[in-house]
Amino acid sequence: MDEAKIIELLDEHGIRPTSNRIMLMMALSKADHPLTMKELEDLVDTIDKSNIFRSLSMFREQHLVHVLQDGADAVRYELCLSHEEDHDEDIHAHFYCERCGQTFCLNDIPVPKISLPEGYRMNTINYLVKGVCPKCQQ
Numbered sequence: 090m091d092e093a094k095i096i097e098l099l100d101e102h103g104i105r106p107t108s109n110r111i112m113l114m115m116a117l118s119k120a121d122h123p124l125t126m127k128e129l130e131d132l133v134d135t136i137d138k139s140n141i142f143r144s145l146s147m148f149r150e151q152h153l154v155h156v157l158q159d160g161a162d163a164v165r166y167e168l169c170l171s172h173e174e175d176h177d178e179d180i181h182a183h184f185y186c187e188r189c190g191q192t193f194c195l196n197d198i199p200v201p202k203i204s205l206p207e208g209y210r211m212n213t214i215n216y217l218v219k220g221v222c223p224k225c226q227q
């Protein structure tokens with residue numbers, strides 16, 4: 090994703106595109122898997138930790154990122170590529186490899202639809218499969 094696209098995305102979500110936020114978004118969009126705070130900190134080492142954390146909370150509130158728990162209970166962030174507020178089309182399953190500890194996005198497999206009983210409202214859903222990735226099986 091280029092800078093112009095990122096600025097547009099931030100604008101659309103009512104977030105002022107400061108250089109720090111753009112840098113963070115850039116790091117998230119380049120990653121091929123959801124990132125932990127630690128990984129993000131290493132990628133954007135010019136921004137301090139509390140600033141990263143505040144921006145991520147803001148992105149989360151504005152549905153710009155997905156927040157998920159990986160198989161080792163670490164919180165991970167990834168860019169949400171759906172632009173609809175109430176209907177998130179970008180929900181996909183994740184795979185956690187118990188050998189190498191990597192988390193993968195399974196973008197191309199369909200996820201089951203959950204029908205909640207009356208009175209319950211869903212905010213987010215996590216599909217996490219644990220096992221061994223192809224690389225670790227070799």
Ligand SMILES: [Zn+2]
Nearest residue numbers: 186189222225
């Ligand atoms: Zn693995």
Ligand SMILES: [Zn+2]
Nearest residue numbers: 123167194195
């Ligand atoms: Zn993902």
